[in-house]
Amino acid sequence: MFNKLSFKIGILFFVFFLIIEAFLFFTLYSNLANDRIEEVMENLLGRGNTHREVLERNFQTSTIEHVAIMESASDFAVVITDEAGELLVNSDPINKEMRHIIDRVKEEKIPKNGKIVEKRWEETAFIATDSPIVIDGKHEGNVFMFADTDNVKKIIDQLSDQFLMVSIITISLTIIVIMFLSKFIAIPLIRMKEATEQLSKGDHRVALRTERTDELGELANSITKLSNDLEQMKMARNEFLASVSHELRTPLTYLKGYADIISRDDTPKEEMKEYTKIIREEAEHLTYLIKNLFDLAEMDENNFTIKREPISLCELTRTIAERVQPAFEKSAIQFSYLCEKEFVIDVDPARLQQVIFNTLENARKHSSEGGRVSLSVKQKEDDIWIVIQDEGEGIPPEDLPYIFDRLYRVEKSRSRDSGGTGLGLSIAREIIESHGGTIEASSVIGKGTTIRIRLRKGGRENV
Ligand SMILES: Nc1ncnc2c1ncn2[C@@H]1O[C@H](COP(=O)(O)OP(=O)(O)OP(=O)(O)O)[C@@H](O)[C@H]1O
Ligand SMILES: [Mg+2]
Structure with missing residues (x-):
């Protein structure tokens, strides 16, 4: 199971998605949490500023007390001091921490629009703001607002819970999607594995039908x-x-x-x-x-090696011509030989000789008395052509494409005069092709046959 491709792909995707999701969630979470805290703080400051405005308009004991009564019912606490920092009123009991903040801020210069004076919600028990009361340019006192950080923490906890839920849902969805995705990739591979197993068992009829273009x-x-x-x-x-x-x-x-x-x-x-x-x-x-x-x-089996050496093609073909001459004379066939000019070519002489002998022998076997057979060597551009031409019986067009096939004979019955094996031309083709050349036949029935062997001049190309 752990070694399965689908599992490996799945794990890979999962880790990849998890990293992306974790990164996205973390960014989103910290942004949202910061926004929420900011909002709470701005709210607190806004509230303090509203009280300040009221008090700036009417800085009297009754108004001051009124403000304290209002805040005593809320989640927040208000503390109003005079210009010297002496306590005037407080909506909720003052504890040490609040006192500490008030004392600390006394020394500070607070802007007219107030300031958040304690924002470390994770460490302290309160966050706090201070809005100075200024009447006719004179500093008359301060409105301190306090909010229990437990509330802020609660908000953040809620947010964390929501994020946890969403994370669980996304991770589950990711797992499901990945399972499908990895199967989608792995299933065709599994089918192919089965197909190749079938192939190796000897059943070659596998059809992997697929519309996929990837x-x-x-x-x-x-x-x-x-x-x-x-x-x-x-x-x-x-x-x-x-x-x-x-x-x-x-x-x-x-x-x-x-x-x-x-x-x-x-x-x-x-x-x-x-x-x-x-x-x-x-x-x-x-x-x-x-x-x-x-x-x-x-x-x-590819054990067949050709041993190339530079040879004079005219010399090689002349020797062959001299050797076959008596056989042609015996069959009363006129044999002519032509080598246009001296070519030195890199070939396996014994193998090339075998090919030419075979084609000449074919020409002799399929010609009748008085016929003519020619062997010629020519150069055309970069190629050297060895052409064997006869005026014999020719090869029927329907047989012509197959004469280079193994064991193929036009005359199916094994007549003793022409009793070949039907392997000569297929061997010839193998030899010529392993020299990087080509061999082809053309024939007209009743007129004769031409075999053309093309060899590259260097003899080494295409090998
Ligand atoms: N010059 C030709 N004229 C007419 N038919 C030919 C000629 N050359 C080849 N063929 C036909 O092509 C067949 C295949 O030739 P190939 O040389 O491969 O075999 P083969 O001559 O019958 O046997 P092998 O060469 O092995 O003794 C021959 O049986 C013959 O029917
Ligand atoms: Mg032959």
């Missing part, structure tokens, strides 16, 4: 996308495994069939020779297929 929404969308990608990968893997097992099973069936025939006693020697040859070819084909699959597996 970071949490983006995260939810990313997880949904990840699950879709995983599902697709799983499907592709299954499909690939099915194709691989099919590819392996076919030659094995042949092998078993021919081995059976050979082992029969009545098989003529000629046929035996023929079938043994087929068995050898099939075994070679299997070895080739497994080697290619192994290459691809390495590429998938």
Whole structure:
């Protein structure tokens, strides 16, 4: 519970709000309390001044006593002294503290409009004001007003009680709001956690539907996308495994069939020779297929490294041209080779050779007698193009987008003459792409096929 995100967010918010609220309440409280005290004091002074005005108009014993009688019924006390500070009248009994204040103020010069002479309400028993009585410019006496500080304290206590109530209500509301707020943030995260757990258990069909456009929404969308990608990968893997097992099973069936025939006693020697040859070819084909699959597996695991070195591209392609020439002659196909100028390029020569061999072999396999195949190396701006062109049967447009896919062959049946594995071009693409280049095919059925390999001149960009 204490480790839960919602709890952590909640606590964070709570502390934050509490600090703000405490600060606001404290400011408000002290302002209000000060205002109240000020009000009480002003009131007291106002009252004293009113008495003074009455007495200035009529400074007689009866009026003086009248004032005292009036105040004896109120919460306040009035003390009237003569100019020497001698007591004339008091509405309530005078105690030591009051006496002390009166004596202290005697020495002071009090302005005509009176003055609050004791305002320390927290420490003393009374707050007090003094309004001097001046008749015809002559100081005749003083009106002292006293208010019990218990009253002031009561007012402040009331205010504190109100504040306490309001604080409790606000804190409770804050807690409720925070609980909702933290849940609002934490719930989508909890859903995402559950979704990823589901993903790791192998169920890739998670759909985190969310209308949110904030970071949490983006995260939810990313997880949904990840699950879709995983599902697709799983499907592709299954499909690939099915194709691989099919590819392996076919030659094995042949092998078993021919081995059976050979082992029969009545098989003529000629046929035996023929079938043994087929068995050898099939075994070679299997070895080739497994080697290619192994290459691809390495590429998938990123164990596949290309060892770049600066090489002369013309030299490399010329060697290849010389090596394939006899095969083309044998198939009665005219082979031409052109390297525009000397290029030095940073590539893995063995891998690049593998790609060119494969594409040339494809061109040869799919061309008929008398056809022409060309290999040319050109430069266009910063790119180097290796183009292999044939005048063979071409590739149907509906197959063209897939020829770089693994195990994809236009001719689905494994005819022995063209019996490739369907892995050559996918390996080629992996190799070229890990060089930072591209490989693409264009083809017109009946007219021929062109494979274009583009390599960056430095050979290092985009890697
Ligand atoms: N020059 C071409 N003309 C016509 N079809 C082609 C040509 N190059 C490739 N193809 C088609 O594309 C398919 C895939 O080629 P890829 O090189 O990947 O496999 P493969 O040649 O069948 O087998 P592998 O190269 O592994 O021996 C081929 O089976 C063929 O149908
Ligand atoms: Mg091939």
